[in-house]
Amino acid sequence: MESFPLNPFQEKLLELKSAEGKRRILIQTKFRVSLYTILTNYTWIGFIQKRIDNDLYNDLEYLKKLQLISQGVRVTADELPPSNAHLTHIDITSLMIFLNILMDDVTRFLKFLFRGESTPKTKSFDKLKKTINNLEGPKLEELNRIIQNTDWYTELKDLRDKPIIHHGDRDSGIGRQGNRIGIYLRYIQDRKIREKFISNLEIDIICGNVYCFLKDLNEFLCKNFDYLPLEVIKKKD
Numbered sequence: 001m002e003s004f005p006l007n008p009f010q011e012k013l014l015e016l017k018s019a020e021g022k023r024r025i026l027i028q029t030k031f032r033v034s035l036y037t038i039l040t041n042y043t044w045i046g047f048i049q050k051r052i053d054n055d056l057y058n059d060l061e062y063l064k065k066l067q068l069i070s071q072g073v074r075v076t077a078d079e080l081p082p083s084n085a086h087l088t089h090i091d092i093t094s095l096m097i098f099l100n101i102l103m104d105d106v107t108r109f110l111k112f113l114f115r116g117e118s119t120p121k122t123k124s125f126d127k128l129k130k131t132i133n134n135l136e137g138p139k140l141e142e143l144n145r146i147i148q149n150t151d152w153y154t155e156l157k158d159l160r161d162k163p164i165i166h167h168g169d170r171d172s173g174i175g176r177q178g179n180r181i182g183i184y185l186r187y188i189q190d191r192k193i194r195e196k197f198i199s200n201l202e203i204d205i206i207c208g209n210v211y212c213f214l215k216d217l218n219e220f221l222c223k224n225f226d227y228l229p230l231e232v233i234k235k236k237d
Helices: 007-015 021-027 029-070 085-111 125-134 140-148 152-166 201-225
Strands: 174-177 180-189 192-199
Touching: 007 029, 007 152, 007 201, 021 029, 029 085, 029 180, 085 125, 085 152, 085 180, 085 201, 125 140, 125 152, 140 201, 152 180, 152 192, 152 201, 174 192, 174 201, 180 201, 192 201
Parallel strands: none
Antiparallel strands: 174 180, 180 192
């Protein structure tokens, strides 16, 4: 991923030396630790991405060498790159897990920025998406648009829940589709085997979606910094 999208907001926090009333939360350690948690997870995801790039490069080169062997070309063991399908699988599934954790970290961070008798549920991003629609307040509609503009999140959550956590196949190995190389995340649903091919292309799309979400969130937080935390109330029936 690129540089941490919430850096501008973090800089505004560091410039804030004191705050009173409801804004006191912005200078409290627990709030700033929640933001640092997002940064740490984001950094780890970047490291995982670099490992995956290396994994898939070696896997592709390994398959190319095997293809040469099948064509009768002599290839020595020293010429084979250090390809390991298990490590590739671990790194890609780890990426899916940590991206989901990142979205939940963002939700717990946002918990500090809602103030009122009724606030959205912030145990997970999924619950936040569903419950924030029941609330209203100054600037909340703008934030809600950013949160709801995440149709890709359902697939990200499903990739963790179905093939990785609950109904997955751990023996899918390395797959290739043309010039793309990756793994198949497979799971059983309704007595059928379903799968999702994950290569660098899919990873770039998924990570790009998360990055754009964080960038939009940062823009909102910076623009509405003086309104934080947001006052929210339950919508009237």
